Amino acid sequence: MDDVRLRLSGVSKTFPAQRALSDVDLEVRAGEVHALVGENGSGKSTLIKVLSGFHRPDPGSRIEVDGVGLDPGNPAGSLAAGLRFVHQDLGLVDELGAAENVGLSAGFEGKLGRIAWRAHRARVRDLLARVGVPVDIDRPAGRLAAVERSAVAIARALDDRHGTPKVLVLDEPTAALPPAEVDRLMQVVRGLRDRGVSIIYVSHRLGEVLGVADRLTVLRDGRSLGTFSTEGMDEAALAELIVGREVSEVGDRAGLTPVPPDARPVLSVGDLRTDLVRGIDLTLREGEVLGVAGIAGSGREDLAEALAGAAPATMALTAGGVTTTGQASVARARQHGLALVLPNSHPACAVREQSVAENIGLARPTAVARRGWVSRRREHAVAREWIERLGVSPRDPARPYxxxxxxxxxxxxxxxxxxxxxxxxxxxxxxxxxxxxxxQSIYALVRGLAASGTPSVVCSSDLDDLVGMADRVLVLVDGEVVEELEGEDVTEARLLAAMARRRPVPVGALAEMGGER
Ligand SMILES: Nc1ncnc2c1ncn2[C@@H]1O[C@H](COP(=O)(O)OP(=O)(O)OP(=O)(O)O)[C@@H](O)[C@H]1O
Ligand SMILES: [Mg+2]
Structure with a gap:
């Protein structure tokens, strides 16, 4: 067919230690949303970096845009051919506004080194209007909502200073977005498609993939299993394609056994306050997984770090029969036996340059030390146990994180x-x-830990996490708990409804605000 916009034939990529892509064929049509799915490490991001020219593919690999061959491993060539990218980390400078962020990569209006600010700003506004999300272009990117940040990154990618964008590649654009903003972004994606842009969409969220994509290609171990129409496909079938075996439904609560109401409290937190959280209390009982839900700005995003002392907070904390009060600190949290697991997008999550073994060992040096010195052998042995237990791939403790x-x-x-x-x-x-x-292995692990003596507090923007793991969920709105759901009541619909609630506005407050709204 001649409506093929992007064609990959026999694309392979071999890294020094491993082959990440083997002989991949892929056709993306003009004006379609084409999802790229596959397990962690199956080669999705590598494929995208080959397209962007960041990686040079193995000899014999061929990439064409509108029938014209692309010079492999050449970022300027990819750009000129109309390929545009929004990488998962977005790559925005947090201190700068949309105007500068777009200019820094797509270029500024103006001549002879002088920036024509008025024209440049008008251009950025126009690009954002095309994306369809209103953004204050002077507000530092670090202070924008998640969907606004995505919008700036997409606007930047759509800039046509270097030619018309033909294919827009989005690598997990919703990984950090709350549900309402995901819907918004889906609309943006459909709008772009309807204007003839082809979209390559990478996501692990199956519902989202089936909702937005026309077709999808499955990668497994660097090979393509083929391209499929999403029409009539359900999540179970897609999950099976990706994993290669039957997968029980995500968010299935069948295996959750209720925590007895008289279970012993393991942790009590009183009057927890942060910049966003306005004095909440919570109790975690033996055997329990306690979820915390809330949209961006609700305080949910602060809570985990605050509890573990990694963000400024005050509270009364009771655990192990001891109560402490005042400022949160990591030392205080440790003393109470609390450990924090950060999302991998967090800068403090790990040291990139160090190996898997070093990163695991650093979290508890005494576990990998002999006579006070870190033993590399011990460190690798301990790391190997965790690699096996959690199924880290590749199973190589020496690999840089x-x-x-x-x-x-x-x-x-x-x-x-x-x-x-x-x-x-x-x-x-x-x-x-x-x-x-x-x-699913993380859900099983967290539930298993709770059953065997280590209960959890799970703060998540992903409702599947809460439905799949939590016995009970606190829903935050504007820094306060507005609802507590338990057992059968923990459903996506109930969570969404509670998250969308507003705190009642006190009588008279509207008048003070000038009577607007
Ligand atoms: N620069 C590199 N050097 C060596 N190996 C690499 C490099 N980049 C990626 N790999 C390896 O190539 C394989 C494919 O990785 P890739 O990042 O493409 O996976 P992915 O499908 O994007 O996974 P995820 O869903 O977790 O993002 C992995 O085993 C990874 O460790
Ligand atoms: Mg990836």
Whole structure:
């Protein structure tokens, strides 16, 4: 067919230690949303980096845009051919606004080194209007909502200063987005498609893939299993294609046994306050997984780090029969037996340059030391145990952390939390970027830990996490708990409804605000 916009034939990529892509064929049509799915480490990001020219593919690989061959491993060539990219980390400078962020990569209006600011700003506004999300272009990117940040990154990719964008590649654009903003982004994607842009969409969220994509290609171990129409496909069938075996439904609560109401409290937190959280109380009982839900800005995003002392907070904390009060600190949290598991997108999550073994060992040096010195052999042996237990791939303790795929980074992050044998685990977005198989092993692991003596507090923007793991969920709105759901009541619909609630506005407050709204 001649409506093929992008064609890959026999694309392979061999890294020094391994082959990440083997003989991949892929055709993306003009004006379609084409999803790229596969387990962690299956080669999705590598394929995208080959397209962008960041990686040079093996000899014999061929890439064509509108029938014209592309010079492999040449970023300027990819750009000129109309390929555009929004990488998972977005690559925005947090201190700068949209105007500068777009200019820095797509170029500024103006001549002879003088920036024509008025024209440039008008251009950026126009690009954002095309994306369809209103953004204050002077507000530093670090202070924008997640969907606004994505919009800036997409606007930047759509800039046509270097030719018309033909194919827009989005690598896990929703991994950090709350549900309402995901819907918004889906609309943006459909709008772009309807204007003839082809979209390559990478995501581990199967519902989202089936909702937005026309067709999808499945990668497994660097090979393509083929391209399929999404029409009539359901999540179970897609999960089976990706993993290669039957997968029980995500968010299935069948295996959750209720915590007895008289279960002993393991952790009590009183009057927890942060910038966003306005004095909440919570109790975690023996055997329990306590979920925390809330949209961006609700305080949910602060809570895990605050509890574990990694963000400024005050509270009264009771655990192990001891109560402490005042400022949160890591030392204080440790003293109470709390360990924090950060999402792999967090800068403090791990040291990129160091190996998997070093990263795991650093989280608890005494576990890998002999007579006060870190023993490399011991460190590798301990890391190997965690690699096996959590299914980190590749199974190589010496591999630099930074070279792992996103989902495998997340597994290392879990190992770092667990190695200290904590009394209570505090998890922040524990499945960000993990594939469907790993997601289920993380759910099983967290539930298993709770049953065997280590209960958890799980703060997540992903409702599947809460439905799949939590016995009970606190829903935050504007820094306060507006609802507590338990057992059968923990459903996606109930969570969404509670998250969308507003705190009642006190009588008279509207008048003070000038009577607007
Ligand atoms: N620069 C590199 N050097 C060596 N190996 C690499 C490099 N980049 C990726 N790999 C390896 O190639 C394989 C494919 O990784 P890739 O990042 O493409 O996976 P992915 O499908 O994007 O996974 P995820 O869903 O976790 O993001 C992995 O085994 C990874 O460890
Ligand atoms: Mg990836």
């Amino acid at each position: 930074g070279l792992l795929s996103g989902g495998n980074k997340q597994k290392v992050s879990l190992a770092r939390g667990l190695i200290g044998a904590p009394e209570v685990l505090v998890l922040d977005d524990p499945t960000s970027g993990v594939d469907i198989g790993a997601r």
